[in-house]
Amino acid sequence: SQTIHQWPATLVQPVGSPLSLECTVEGTSNPNLYWYRQAAGRGLQLLFYSVGIGQISSEVPQNLSASRPQDRQFILSSKKLLLSDSGFYLCAWSPQGWEQFFGPGTRLTVL
Amino acid sequence: GQSLEQPSEVTAVEGAIVQINCTYQTSGFYGLSWYQQHDGGAPTFLSYNALDGLEETGRFSSFLSRSDSYGYLLLQELQMKDSASYFCAVNSGGYQKVTFGTGTKLQVIP
Numbered sequence: 001s002q003t004i005h006q007w008p009a010t011l012v013q014p015v016g017s018p019l020s021l022e023c024t025v026e027g028t029s030n031p032n033l034y035w036y037r038q039a040a041g042r043g044l045q046l047l048f049y050s051v052g053i054g055q056i057s058s059e060v061p062q063n064l065s066a067s068r069p070q071d072r073q074f075i076l077s078s079k080k081l082l083l084s085d086s087g088f089y090l091c092a093w094s095p096q097g098w099e100q101f102f103g104p105g106t107r108l109t110v111l
Numbered sequence: 112g113q114s115l116e117q118p119s120e121v122t123a124v125e126g127a128i129v130q131i132n133c134t135y136q137t138s139g140f141y142g143l144s145w146y147q148q149h150d151g152g153a154p155t156f157l158s159y160n161a162l163d164g165l166e167e168t169g170r171f172s173s174f175l176s177r178s179d180s181y182g183y184l185l186l187q188e189l190q191m192k193d194s195a196s197y198f199c200a201v202n203s204g205g206y207q208k209v210t211f212g213t214g215t216k217l218q219v220i221p
Contacts, residue, residue, distance in 0.1 A: 032207050034209070036211075042213065042214070043198060043211050043212055043213040043214045044154070044198065044200075044211040045211075046208070046209060046210060046211070049207055049208060049209075051207050057207075057208070059208075090153055090154070094207075094209075097141075097202050097207045097208070097209060098141070098142050098144050098159045098161075098202050098209070099144070099156050099159060100144075100146075100154075100156060100209065101156070102153035102154050102155070103153065104153055105153050
């Protein structure tokens with residue numbers, strides 16, 4: 001069976017500090033991978049998606065970036081965090097796009 | 112771009128039926144999905160409609176009308192555990208790209 005891991009579960013970072021969130025998928029190959037951000041009480045904002053190694057589509061221009069160094073690894077990064085980067089970050093994988101399986105998420109607070 | 116509209120909140124009585132509507136505007140539409148998210152948790156997939164009509168999965172059903180750019184999620188025999196947020200999402204511009212609505216918070220009361 002397939003599983004998706006995200007870490008860390010919670011993170012508190014000062015403004016201006018760097019960020020690295022990691023997501024890995026097990027039990028499948030060549031998945032579509034996604035990063036979402038959810039502000040408190042709000043919907044899911046698609047940040048990046050990837051259909052293969054090194055292939056990243058960015059949906060929202062901002063100070064975040066994503067990389068896919070391996071087939072089942074997806075990394076979200078920032079060089080300098082902003083207060084507005086606070087939120088619930090969710091990684092998801094999908095075999096085809098419409099059925100997405102989400103990881104447990106990372107709650108990021110930027111102070 | 113893509114936009115989806117859902118009611119922000121719905122309240123229903125345990126054992127009743129509730130319908131959550133979703134209207135969308137998008138180019139290159141492929142299909143409409145529904146997800147459930149409990150407070151503090153991650154979303155879980157409920158259903159997907161690519162063609163017009165009704166899809167039934169247990170107590171949950173989902174409907175799509177492509178000509179009206181409209182869909183709904185129908186929850187029957189409501190249980191307290193159904194209290195959660197429900198999101199519609201569209202696949203557009205390719206199967207891989209997904210845009211979520213703002214979500215409907217369902218409260219089930221005794």
